Amino acid sequence: MKTKILITIFATTLAMSLSAADVSENYEKHCTKCHGEDGKGDTKMGKKSGVKDLTDPKIQAEFKDERLFKAIKEGIKDGDKTKMKPSEGLDDDEIKALVAHVKKFK
Numbered sequence: 768m769k770t771k772i773l774i775t776i777f778a779t780t781l782a783m784s785l786s787a788a789d790v791s792e793n794y795e796k797h798c799t800k801c802h803g804e805d806g807k808g809d810t811k812m813g814k815k816s817g818v819k820d821l822t823d824p825k826i827q828a829e830f831k832d833e834r835l836f837k838a839i840k841e842g843i844k845d846g847d848k849t850k851m852k853p854s855e856g857l858d859d860d861e862i863k864a865l866v867a868h869v870k871k872f873k
């Protein structure tokens with residue numbers, strides 16, 4: 768009985784840490800070059816593409832899950848110009864995790 772509970776706790780912790788590692792890995796791989804590790808966008812590409820400071824409380828206040836999801840999934844366009852590319856090779860759950868990750872920058 769006790770062992771079963773321990774195994775459950777262990778498996779849950781493992782699953783949680785795995786998904787946490789995944790989302791930072793995805794962020795690192797797909798987003799850091801423009802938004803920077805901390806979301807401030809203080810990178811060469813970030814400055815070039817004109818990213819906003821994702822840690823800014825005023826910007827965070829405008830963030831809605833659906834909007835962020837769409838931005839990450841479909842990218843952001845300004846007329847014909849692509850500001851942020853649609854994500855490639857990320858499934859909806861991974862995108863949702865990234866939405867949560869971005870909201871934690873505040």
Ligand code: HEC
Binds near residue numbers: 839854869
């Ligand atoms: C090529 C550079 C680039 C990459 C790579 C990139 N972004 Fe962006 N992102 C931008 C720019 C530029 C904007 C600001 C567009 C604007 O003017 O509103 C932006 C805006 C955003 C916003 C704000 C959306 C809103 O509704 O205001 C979020 C959130 C975001 N990016 C998350 C991500 C995540 C997560 C990734 C990785 C999957 C990513 N970005 C990858 C350039 C990039």
